[in-house]
Amino acid sequence: MTETTVRVAEGPALVLAGYEGEPLTSLAAYRAVGGYEQLEKARAQDPQAVIQEIIESNLRGRGGAFFPTGRKASFIPTPDKIAKPIYITVNADESEPGTFKDREIMLKVPHRLIEGCLVAAHAIQSKHVYIYIRGEYAEEYRVLQAALDEARDAGLLAGVEIVMHRGAGAYICGEETALLESLEGKRGQPRSKPPFPAISGVYAAPTLINNVESITTIPPVLAVGPAEFAQIGAPPDSTGTRLFCLSGNVARPGLYEVELGTSLRVLLELADAAPAKAVLLGGAAGSFLRPDQLDLTLSFEAAREAGVTLGSGVVIVFGEQADLVAALLRIAEFFRDESCGQCVPCRVGTVRQEEALHRLASGKASGDERAILADLTQVMRDASICGLGQTAANAVASAVENLGVFA
Amino acid sequence: VKITIDGVTTDVEGGTILDACRRVGIDTPTLCYGDTLTPVNVCRVCVVELEGARALVPACSRKVADGMVVHTDSPRVRTSRRLVLELLGSSVDLSTAPEALAYIERYEAKPGRFGPESLTVAQPVKVDNELYVRDYSKCILCYKCVEACGVDHQNTFAIAIAGRGFDAHISTELDVALPDSACVYCGNCVAVCPTGALMAKSEFDLREAGTWDESRQSQVDTVCPYCGVGCNLTLHVQDRGIVKVTSPDDHDVTRGNLCIKGRFGYRYVHNR
Numbered sequence: 001m002t003e004t005t006v007r008v009a010e011g012p013a014l015v016l017a018g019y020e021g022e023p024l025t026s027l028a029a030y031r032a033v034g035g036y037e038q039l040e041k042a043r044a045q046d047p048q049a050v051i052q053e054i055i056e057s058n059l060r061g062r063g064g065a066f067f068p069t070g071r072k073a074s075f076i077p078t079p080d081k082i083a084k085p086i087y088i089t090v091n092a093d094e095s096e097p098g099t100f101k102d103r104e105i106m107l108k109v110p111h112r113l114i115e116g117c118l119v120a121a122h123a124i125q126s127k128h129v130y131i132y133i134r135g136e137y138a139e140e141y142r143v144l145q146a147a148l149d150e151a152r153d154a155g156l157l158a159g160v161e162i163v164m165h166r167g168a169g170a171y172i173c174g175e176e177t178a179l180l181e182s183l184e185g186k187r188g189q190p191r192s193k194p195p196f197p198a199i200s201g202v203y204a205a206p207t208l209i210n211n212v213e214s215i216t217t218i219p220p221v222l223a224v225g226p227a228e229f230a231q232i233g234a235p236p237d238s239t240g241t242r243l244f245c246l247s248g249n250v251a252r253p254g255l256y257e258v259e260l261g262t263s264l265r266v267l268l269e270l271a272d273a274a275p276a277k278a279v280l281l282g283g284a285a286g287s288f289l290r291p292d293q294l295d296l297t298l299s300f301e302a303a304r305e306a307g308v309t310l311g312s313g314v315v316i317v318f319g320e321q322a323d324l325v326a327a328l329l330r331i332a333e334f335f336r337d338e339s340c341g342q343c344v345p346c347r348v349g350t351v352r353q354e355e356a357l358h359r360l361a362s363g364k365a366s367g368d369e370r371a372i373l374a375d376l377t378q379v380m381r382d383a384s385i386c387g388l389g390q391t392a393a394n395a396v397a398s399a400v401e402n403l404g405v406f407a
Numbered sequence: 408v409k410i411t412i413d414g415v416t417t418d419v420e421g422g423t424i425l426d427a428c429r430r431v432g433i434d435t436p437t438l439c440y441g442d443t444l445t446p447v448n449v450c451r452v453c454v455v456e457l458e459g460a461r462a463l464v465p466a467c468s469r470k471v472a473d474g475m476v477v478h479t480d481s482p483r484v485r486t487s488r489r490l491v492l493e494l495l496g497s498s499v500d501l502s503t504a505p506e507a508l509a510y511i512e513r514y515e516a517k518p519g520r521f522g523p524e525s526l527t528v529a530q531p532v533k534v535d536n537e538l539y540v541r542d543y544s545k546c547i548l549c550y551k552c553v554e555a556c557g558v559d560h561q562n563t564f565a566i567a568i569a570g571r572g573f574d575a576h577i578s579t580e581l582d583v584a585l586p587d588s589a590c591v592y593c594g595n596c597v598a599v600c601p602t603g604a605l606m607a608k609s610e611f612d613l614r615e616a617g618t619w620d621e622s623r624q625s626q627v628d629t630v631c632p633y634c635g636v637g638c639n640l641t642l643h644v645q646d647r648g649i650v651k652v653t654s655p656d657d658h659d660v661t662r663g664n665l666c667i668k669g670r671f672g673y674r675y676v677h678n679r
Contacts, residue, residue: 170571187568192448192468341548341568341575343449345487348494351526351573359522366522379490382463382483383451390462 005254006104012232014220014241015213016109016257023108025143027150030111036156038222042119043158047078050123054218056226058239062101063091063211064282064311065387066300069218075198076124076206084205086126089183089197090117092133092140092212093167093174096283097334098314101243102212104255106133106140109216110147114162116215119222121160124208128161132179135167171338175386176209178340189342190386213243213313234261238299242313246271248280249319264289264296267315274319278403282311284331285391287398288324308398325361325406328399332357335392346389349380353393360406373400408473413480424455424466424477433479436488436510438495439549440467441599443662444559447550451491452510455479463487485514492516498527498573500545503603503614507547526573532611535584538592538671540611543576545604552577552596552605560664565589566596594670598653598663607651607671620645628655631669636660638669649673 008016018024018033030036042050055070076086090113094102105113117129133141141164148162165183167173173182177191180202201207217240221229233239238260244267247253251272258267264279279289281296287308289296296306303310318324332354341347353376356369377393384390399405409418410427419427423446428435439450448465457464458476463484466477478484492511496518501507511518532542548568556566565588569578579588597605606614613619624645631638638661643651652670656663 192465194470336572339572341570341572344451344491344494344547347548347573347575348498349490352494352497352521355521355525368520372521375486375490378483379487383454383487383491384462385448385451 004100004104005252006108007254008257012224012241012259013257014224014229014232015105015112015216015243017112017220017223019108023143024112025107025110025147027111027147027154030109034223035111036115038219039115039118039122039156042122042222047123047125050119050222053226054123054221057221057229058236059214059217059221059229060237060239060300061211062213062217062242062313064096064285064309066310069210069214072198072210073120073124073208075196076126076208077199079125082206085128085203086124087202087205087207088117088120088124088126088129089176089179089202089207089209090129090131090212090215091174091176091179091209092131092137093179094134094137094212094312095171095174096285096312096314097331098245098247098280098283098316099312100245101255101313103137103140104243105212105216106137106144110144111151112219113144113212113216114148114151114156116218117162118156118158118160119218120208120210120215126208127159129163130183130202131162131164132173132183133164133166134174135169137166141166170340171334172340172386172388175388178386179209180207187340189340190388192385211312217241233259234297234299234301237301242298242310244298244313244315246273246315246317248315248317249274249276249322250317258298261297261299264294264298264315267298268294268317271315271317273317276317277320277322278318278324278399280316280318280327280395281314282309282394283314284334285309285387285394286311286314287394288403290402309394324399324403325357328396328405329354329357329361331395335388339388339392343383343385343389345380345382345384346386346392349376349384349389350392352376353380353396357396370400370406373397408471408475410471410473410475410477412477419471422471424457424464424469424471424475425453427471427477428455428466428479435466435479436506436513437467438507438510438547438601439551441551441554443656443664444551444554444599447554450495450547450549452488454484454487454491456481456484489514489516493518493520495547497521497525499547499602500527500529500542501547501602503545503606504547504601506601528573528576533584534608534611536586536592537608538667539594539597539605539607541577541585542604542606545602546577547602547604548575548577549601551599551601555595555599555664556590560595560662561591561593563589563591563593565591592667592671593665594667595664597670598665610651613645613650619650624650631665633666633668633672638665640665640669642673648677 059069060066173188178188182188197207336350377397436452446468448468453466454463456478529544627642
């Protein structure tokens with residue numbers, strides 16, 4: 001396995017704090033950088049107070065939807081309100097093309113993820129944590145399981161059970177409700193929302209679902225203090241740091257932890273990117289930027305204003321020599337292959353999208369392709385059940401509209 | 408709760424947006440919805456625009472909430488319904504799906520727009536028993552048969568979805584032929600199929616022979632003679648012979664369901 005460059009680039013290290021080239025996989029190594037101190041502090045506090053701190057920090061979900069993490073936790077009923085177990089499910093089914101941040105968290109700072117799980121478990125008074133890990137992540141599973149065993153042996157779990165569950169290779173199972181179905185042993189297909197998992201999640205019980213990076217950011221939030229955390233990055237909404245996954249035509253591909261609000265340009269320079277004719281931001285479900293848009297501020301607000309998304313922190317650089325049409329065909333093929341097939345817009349729409357692109361790419365266009373792609377973009381976004389279908393046309397649409405591919 | 412649909416505010420006691428639409432007389436297209444089945448909201452032809460929601464929402468399953476403002480005929484809604492119908496019409500044989508064909512006309516959908524090389528689900532019809540046939544080139548994957556075979560009605564679980572994406576399809580366990588499967592031939596899947604993908608063999612044979620003619624058919628309601636449950640039967644009669652048996656959906660005991668005897672065991676009637 002080749003080593004991925006992982007570095008804290010700009011500003012304070014939070015998620016990767018203490019990591020300086022040597023993975024903090026042992027309990028001793030993690031303890032040496034202050035590990036599990038926040039857990040101890042949190043457990044001495046009232047659970048509601050911990051939720052309040054997360055709310056105050058304005059930590060937002062790092063899986064891509066940017067939902068306030070503290071508010072999500074506050075939706076979970078307290079045990080006196082409901083006669084059901086309360087679950088936490090960590091989404092470690094990292095499958096967005098170009099994304100490898102959760103992988104590196106699990107390999108480099110696995111105990112911080114476990115600490116985050118235990119703090120969250122205390123906050124919502126849960127005794128049951130599932131970590132749903134991508135099936136292909138064999139080494140990551142082993143490292144995290146070893147860390148978990150060590151934490152358990154050290155008595156850190158204190159009655160909380162953390163169970164790892166390995167996925168079986170479906171992108172759709174990264175969608176939170178499909179993940180729940182899969183976890184329950186069913187076919188991985190999204191559920192209709194509402195009800196939301198906070199009310200009816202795994203086994204129809206209240207469930208807090210968070211991305212690995214979100215959960216792992218909780219101990220640092222408590223470490224620096226929520227008020228201080230809320231000042232890091234691009235307050236008020238984009239607080240803290242994010243892990244960005246740099247790949248493509250860059251000399252130093254890897255994972256970079258930078259403050260939110262950093263310019264994309266800075267990130268590209270850190271990775272020594274080649275002059276780009278396009279940058280894919282947010283993954284296959286994200287969108288393409290033009291060369292004149294590369295000064296974008298990496299914050300939720302700036303991204304939204306530019307009509308793009310930071311998604312799961314993917315930055316793929318397409319240099320002058322890159323074949324954008326081939327990339328688009330590959331993305332379309334990916335979604336066609338990974339659609340679960342439940343709803344019509346995504347099941348058939350992803351096929352029609354790929355077909356239209358092939359016609360455009362091979363010079364067999366009938367002339368209607370642009371209109372077909374525009375319709376598909378709107379309707380997959382509007383009428384698909386889940387986020388997969390709703391974003392399956394994003395990259396293609398942005399390439400057509402923003403880059404002028406096929407113009 | 409108060410809900411405003413297309414500018415008309417109405418008071419409803421719970422239920423779904425679809426229920427409310429029906430209350431105020433708005434005809435909402437549905438394909439995967441069935442009055443006797445749990446909504447699965449997969450076909451997406453019933454989507455409506457709910458103010459405050461980012462995407463459109465399925466009318467068939469979204470519960471009403473106080474203050475909801477819904478638009479059922481906005482350009483966004485019409486575009487989605489039209490394209491969904493185009494996607495279905497371009498990939499599935501809808502020739503025996505009158506509802507879907509009517510919606511295609513209503514929304515001016517043009518399934519041919521994707522070109523002649525568009526991928527379809529065309530495949531040979533499965534005729535592996537004497538009671539009903541399965542023509543999955545006509546299947547829109549509405550899940551109704553799966554629901555009817557499963558927890559909603561029969562609890563037999565002989566069929567489920569296999570495969571992923573465009574390859575998703577209805578399958579018996581390990582794709583075995585029906586006689587080797589858990590199927591008990593109640594035909595309750597046939598009863599709920601909206602496209603004729605599942606069809607009684609009697610109807611299939613007459614259609615093949617070109618002699619199926621609904622204009623010459625009459626329907627006779629009676630009670631099943633087999634056991635003491637007393638299910639209602641609707642006999643579809645053509646040329647003084649029974650060609651198909653169904654059961655009314657609105658019967659509060661059987662809700663359109665029958666067993667193998669009631670649905671298929673009628674040939675003795677013709678034993679003159």
